[in-house]
Amino acid sequence: MLSQGFVSAAAIAASVLFILSLGGLSNQEKAKRAVWYGIVGMAVAVLFTAFGPGIGNYWLMIPMIVIGSVIGWKVAKQVAMTEMPQLVAALHSFVGLAAVFVAWNADLERRRVLAVQAVEGATEQFSAFAALVATKAPDELTFLQLEVVFAIFIGAVTFTGSVIAFGKLAGKVDGKAKQLPGGHMLNAGAAVLSLLLAILYLNGAGFWTLLVLAALAFFIGYHLIMGIGGADMPVVVSMLNSYSGWAAAAIGFTLSNDLLIVTGALVGSSGAILSYIMCKAMNRNFISVILGGFGGAQAGAAAEIEGEQVAIDAAGVAATLNNADSVVIVPGYGMAVAQAQNAVSELVRKLRSAGKEVRFAIHPVAGRLPGHMNVLLAEARVPYDIVMEMDEINDDFPKTDVAIVIGSNDIVNPAAQDDPNSPIAGMPVLEVWKSRVVFVCKRGQGTGYSGIENPLFYKENTRMLYGDARESIDSLLSLID
Structure with missing residues (x-):
């Protein structure tokens, strides 16, 4: 059994490692090292917490840790990069549900301590947490409540919201925004009832108040996320990440665990900041995200699209690329689904060997998870210095000979600027249509994940290269001089 001082020192070390991990993730070249900081920090946190003072029942704890670790390892090994967003959403749900269970148990322990203390001469042996509760003053017990x-x-809220986000990302739940009759008034009513139950609980009402409170919060999480369209899930996942952090921090206060407080606060604050940045990137209101009204209502019918999509074959694309001096590639979720990143990397290598300027344009919400495209390109060993963010490259499209869009839709949709009635009106997008020629690699003529038609596909300077993205890029490789 380790002393409390030793455990506290380990908690500080783990906290420093977590901070270094978050800081390193802001730089692609340092990201791998940053991930290892996080892994080591978590290992230190679990190990020293498990063997800290007042901890027991190792006969139950150790098998659970082993079983959970094996399941986590197997799931992570089997999940493809395209499925990472829904895996993250699923993991957020576990954090939320754990917070609910720990909080319920904390209140049951509080009630047991008060019942024992009410019996004169009682000598019942308390658990470590119950012993801590027994030392608290009345005002401290109120804070615990x-x-x-x-x-x-x-x-x-985090649990059911994350479950619905997982379902939408995995295609198991309809990606369209749906709400029950009454819409946001149902959410408001459930929130008011939750507040009343909290007041009743703080004034001595029974454990049933916490059960009903949880049921109402489960509904709010479900209904909030059901009311958000699938195209907005990257922001939702980031926001749920923040919620899970705050839930963990709250449990840290309940258990008087400094490490859980610090870790939860780091996750909560970083998730909230990332969500705010992504909302700005999509011209959305941050508060609207939290309230489940993300995107708002359309002002009217979207504009009709005229013209037709013009197809081109690989030979035609290759001929244009061979004559081009500058090329910008815009990757999207379709590239991830087709696992085309390595073929794209090889195409870039050949084009650069031929003396052409090749860069990537990354939209902040490309893919279904923040940084999704950056990770895929890093995995394919694309040089970091040619991967540009939207603000860095948008002004260069008018000077670009060829823009290649691979599996993207909303992030290159000119309706965001041209159609005030579009669901994505006002959203900053990559202005690829300003390039001399635009090639779009796409499986077919259907709409993207959001279900919104894209006028880009009908423009005079756009040509559609239909088919699987990896097969399409592979067919280009042998035709590039």
């Missing part, structure tokens, strides 16, 4: 309420509410 507030922590329990917060953890249950945020944890329950």
